[in-house]
Amino acid sequence: MAVLRSLCVFCGASPGVLPAYAEDAAALGKAMAESGVRLIYGGGGIGIMGVVARAVLAHGGEVVGIIPEHLQTAEIALEGLTELHVVPDMHTRKRMMFDRSDAIAVLPGGFGTLDETFEILTWKQLNLHDKPVVLVNTAGYWDGLLAFCRSMQGAGFIRDKHMGMFSVVDTAPQALETARALLPVTPQPSQPERF
Template identity: 55%
Template sequence: MTAPRSLCVYCGSSVGANARHREAAQRLGQLMAENGIRLIYGGGRVGLMGLLADAVIAGGGEVVGIIPEFLDTREVGHRDVTELRVVDSMHVRKNMMVELSDAFAVLPGGFGTLDETFETLTWRQLRLHDKPIVLINFDDYWDPFLRLIDHVVAEGFARPECRALFSVVDRIEDVIAVIARQPQPTVPTEQKRL
């Protein structure tokens, strides 16, 4: 695969306790803008999401936010993005994020980030899409998640090859290169089945 044209980034609508995660979100946004990669994200202007989007915008990049109507007020929909799509539901939001993206990156986040990550991984496992997924394990944030995945495999609830559904990087600077090294997707996205 080449560098993605559009990268969906899942991350927190809170900034979290570790200030370095805020720096990581901003750095990823800078790199995306520098490389002409359009950000597809949850549409909020708060938390890591907002910092990421602001960094892409500040670098002259394109940002598409997708937010359910009921969260538009709660997460304060980002009105300065290139395009803000207000949709009917969380499901429509996640479906559209997959549709518009060439690949996925996951920064730290909470339950919503976990939900998006697991659903995207599950859809890839089911061959509903074949787009690269990269966990950004900055400051070891995703170590417990990785242990859980290993536990699920060890207990026989997932095949060992499921560990290959995603890549893991420790440095923000490695995200784009890791995606670019992935094979070209061979499975078209089964949009109507998502």
């Protein structure tokens, strides 16, 4: 059976207007630490990205931050991480976050979160990976995006099968359970037949 060891979390560098966004992020961080799942994230200490990272650390979990040089000051790299990698650009950041994770959870966020999410979904559409991608629809945050996706589907720009490339859950802790359930099972090498 596949084991979820690390979860990449895409989310906002802002707190958003509803307390539910930070509350859900904190709940995810706690659940990850308690389950022994390492957080892979953008390395910042602000917004809900800072909330989820602090929650993992506060409950004894491991956090790997990956931040581009030009954002190291703007997003105020969080101190005390298990690992902090400073990379030259956004492309390297996204690739490294992807490579180091078993699954992806998407919490509320803005343009950067959408950029990360759609790149990962595009790679999945092109069969470059089969990692679970889970949108956390805290307080209905992604309802508008989901409606737009259905609109693109209806207009013939997204195939029906591609709407199944991601899952949607209502709370962040459900993202952990869903990601674990959807992990691809790596086939075991076959044993030679014995005669």
